[in-house]
Amino acid sequence: MDPSSKLIYEKQLYVSLSNFCNGKGLFTSQKIEQNEIIIEIIGDVVEDDLTNVHNPYALQIDFRKYIIPKNITRYINHSCDPNCKIEILNDKIVLKSIKKINEFEELTYNYNTTEYDLGVDSFRCGCKSKDCIGIVKGFKYLSLERKIKLANLILPYLKILI
Secondary structure (H helix, E strand, O other), X not given: OOOOOOEOOHHHEEEEEOOOOOOEEEXXXXXXXXXXXXXXXXXXXXXXXXXXXXXXXOEEEEOOEEEEEOXXXXXXXXXXXXXXXXXXXOOEEEEEEOOOEOOOOEOEEOHHHOOOOOHHHOEEOOOOOOOOOOEEOOHHHOOHHHHHHOOOXXXXXXXXXX
């Protein structure tokens, strides 16, 4: 992790009813600046293909490699216009802000930037952004134009597919 990055600890994050789905979401109780590391995603790493295994919390970090979050990061929801991204820094998986985030705002990232194929966990998006994709199925299903537009947000294993 970049030692100059400010880390926001879990006590300043909280879970509440989501603005993007009929479930819970992760929110911040303080303002967050752009490019801040917010929290490390901690969980069990699974090396397998989970495309056809229902697990809405699984986060793909490589081909046939997922992390199943055990901390409150499991409540980070999708948005086609996210305020965060997932990064791998020094073997740690972190949530990082990509723009300024206001206090009490829900933290989101674009699932298509981590997931190659959501398979059975594909879903109808509820973000209501002007660039909403409609149905979130994974990076594999995006047009080349959308893939290029997301290039700065995607995990390294997906970059080879552009």
